[in-house]
Amino acid sequence: MIAGLLKQFRGDGVDRSPTGMYALGTRLAGATAIFFGGLLTLALLDPERIGVFLSVTALSAFAGVGDLGLTYSLLLAASSRPPEKAGSVAWAALAAAIPTAPITSAVLFLGGSALLLEGNVAVDRWLWPWMAFCAMSGIQLVLTLALTYVEGTGRRHAAWRANFWIEIACGIVFVALIALRQELWAIAAAAAVRSVLIALLLVFRFKLPDRAGAGSRFALWREELWPMQWKSLVNSVAGLLTTRLLTPILLAVQGAAAAGQIGLVLVLAYLMTATASVLPLSQTALYASLYHQGKRGELKQAFRRTFAVGTALAMLFFVGVAAACGLIREHSPYMAARLPETQVIWLVLAITPISHVSNFFAIAIRSQRKDPGVIPNLLLTLPSLVIIWLAARNGALAFSATYLATTTAVAVLYGYLFWRFIRGMRPTHRAPEG
Secondary structure, three states: OHHHHHHHHHOOOOOOOOHHHHHHHHHHHHHHHHHHHHHHHHHHOOHHHHHHHHHHHHHHHHHHHOOOOHHHHHHHHHHOOOHHHHHHHHHHHHHHHHHHHHHHHHHHHHHHHHHHHHOOOOHHHHHHHHHHHHHHHHHHHHHHHHHHHHHHOOOHHHHHHHHHHHHHHHHHHHHHHHHOOOHHHHHHHHHHHHHHHHHHHHHHOOOOOOOOOHHHHHHHHHHHHHHHHHHHHHHHHHHHHOOOOHHHHHHHHHOHHHHHHHHHHHHHHHHHHHHHHHHHHHOHHHHHHHHHOOOHHHHHHHHHHHHHHHHHHHHHHHHHHHHHHHHHHHHOHHHHOOOOOHHHHHHHHOHHHHHHHHHHHHHHHHHHOOOOOHHHHHHHHHHHHHHHHHHHOOOHHHHHHHHHHHHHHHHHHHHHHHHHHHHHOOOOOOOOOO
């Protein structure tokens, strides 16, 4: 596995730039900030306050769908065409995002407020920090589109290097405010720092495309972005509902203390999955470019390499972190009051390698700018949420076992779709002209 990671970092094989190193570093920087922030919350806050903080943190993840799937669609569209022709698509994406960002931010604020009120959390504890975060999230989403254009037009290394340093700066601010016992303001402050840094990069570092004709933007958005955008939106919402909504569900069903205990383990599972899955995610632009150039052999080689390294990394995370959490719980009465039972820890963290495999399959099949799994995934998500909600009423063990079962079902679905995708590839394709 170590040799595979080194190859990924050096860019051996298809990818010659150290994009994987910066992508993994970005996730590790974010995970490190959350880890130290978690240690501080354990040391400084009571279990109920921890539960509120983790619930607000989980709700803040839904800001990622405020672009309505536009960012991922732009990345695929820009990667599948020459850089000189991707500028008009970027401006079409920006024209679509500016009016929708304030609306989705308002919806996020109202939806999160409703769940926090359902959990009987005092309004004066979360209202202003939550409002500030939702306002900043809309600005951040619009700016992120420009950084996505940079990644999609052959500058993946530069974009991920920028993400790496931005994540470090945000992490420092996040941890510092938690240390000052302003944990809810830490989330809003991190979003503000990210927005300011992206704006500075766009002004002084990255060259953006010239403005395209305004008359063609709607038609270009409808033809080039919307067909994949709505699928990306549905998949993102489904993923967030079945991961980040779980702590708020526990808050509403079991109370703040249980949400804090299980929520800590859910955060660990999410961080480990996101870290392992960043390897294929950082290659999204490469996958789309190779597919649309007809380089099927090189594409399959890239799939094999990132799948092997990412899955090994996910398994290493799962076993190591689960064992460490179990030992800490058994030998520390203080931590035993803040972590669930050992069986629950192992069941929840077991979703790490399963979710990584599912994420890899999904990223791979979307390189064709199609997603045959969008409707089946949605049909699995809705009953899964109902089952998880009902299971949560029967205790932590039932909740964790049900969560693992529903996660496995999604992985099986995308595994089948990936198998069909690979079988449908012809051995060689002539690269398109131009």
